[in-house]
Amino acid sequence: DTEVTQTPKHLVMGMTNKKSLKCEQHMGHRAMYWYKQKAKKPPELMFVYSYEKLSINESVPSRFSPECPNSSLLNLHLHALQPEDSALYLCASSQSGVSSTDTQYFGPGTRLTVL
Amino acid sequence: EDQVTQSPEALRLQEGESSSLNCSYTVSGLRGLFWYRQDPGKGPEFLFTLYSAGEEKEKERLKATLTKKESFLHITAPKPEDSATYLCAVYNAGGTSYGKLTFGQGTILTVHP
Numbered sequence: 001d002t003e004v005t006q007t008p009k010h011l012v013m014g015m016t017n018k019k020s021l022k023c024e025q026h027m028g029h030r031a032m033y034w035y036k037q038k039a040k041k042p043p044e045l046m047f048v049y050s051y052e053k054l055s056i057n058e059s060v061p062s063r064f065s066p067e068c069p070n071s072s073l074l075n076l077h078l079h080a081l082q083p084e085d086s087a088l089y090l091c092a093s094s095q096s097g098v099s100s101t102d103t104q105y106f107g108p109g110t111r112l113t114v115l
Numbered sequence: 116e117d118q119v120t121q122s123p124e125a126l127r128l129q130e131g132e133s134s135s136l137n138c139s140y141t142v143s144g145l146r147g148l149f150w151y152r153q154d155p156g157k158g159p160e161f162l163f164t165l166y167s168a169g170e171e172k173e174k175e176r177l178k179a180t181l182t183k184k185e186s187f188l189h190i191t192a193p194k195p196e197d198s199a200t201y202l203c204a205v206y207n208a209g210g211t212s213y214g215k216l217t218f219g220q221g222t223i224l225t226v227h228p
Contacts, residue, residue: 004158042202042218043159056215090158101147101166101206104216106158 003027004107006091012113015081021110023074023091031055031097032074033104034066035090043090043106049074050097081114088112117142117207121219128226131192136222138203139185146206148186149216150179153200162188162201193226200224 004025013019023032031050035043048056049068063085065077074091088109094102118141128134140148147166151159163172165181172179176197178189188201203219 006158042204042221045215048215088156092158103147103149103161103164105161106151109156109158111156 004091004093004105006107006110010111014115018079021076021089024072025093029093029095031094033092034076037088083114086112086114117217119205119217119219121203121222125223128193130226130228133191136188136201138219140205142205142207148181149204150188151202153202159202195226195228198224198226
């Protein structure tokens with residue numbers, strides 16, 4: 001089983017709202033990733049957690065705040081977003097830490113619209 | 116700078132018309148090349164991982180190959196359900212890109228019945 005789940009599937013929020021995206025995997029993977037994908041573009045890496053520690057932060061604005069409560073869960077807290085933040089947000093996981101060459105498995109994504 | 120270039124940007128085929136997608140890469144040290152399929156509005160679905168030149172992998176109508184400079188995704192007798200965007204990605208080995216996937220821009224494949 002290589003399933004990564006994400007909730008919600010769709011999210012509409014105003015620029016003053018606070019919301020969270022959730023990601024879960026039960027494959028025992030130790031690295032988890034957040035990506036942002038705009039229409040007709042490839043995924044862009046935002047954050048990587050390796051063994052529950054933030055390993056990579058791609059200079060993402062502070063209005064995006066990641067959290068890894070345990071090895072199976074990954075959250076992305078959103079606050080004071082801008083309309084240009086509207087995109088498909090993807091979660092992925094891989095078996096070992098970020099220094100490995102393991103395959104990354106993606107979830108179905110959350111379609112975020114910021115009004 | 117590490118680069119991944121996919122061609123063509125878009126490919127239209129008739130059902131049953133075989134063809135190939137190309138992924139050329141320039142990285143400081145290849146640690147893995149990945150092919151994904153992505154349907155509109157969904158997350159990328161893993162297809163293949165290739166680690167060394169000469170390696171080949173197959174799955175149904177798809178076959179992926181790898182050389183020292185590029186990878187090909189061969190599609191044999193495609194069906195309309197093969198229509199999707201195909202993404203190629205490589206793991207970087209050095210510098211500030213260590214541990215990150217670099218994606219190509221993707222090839223949009225449309226198979227007409």
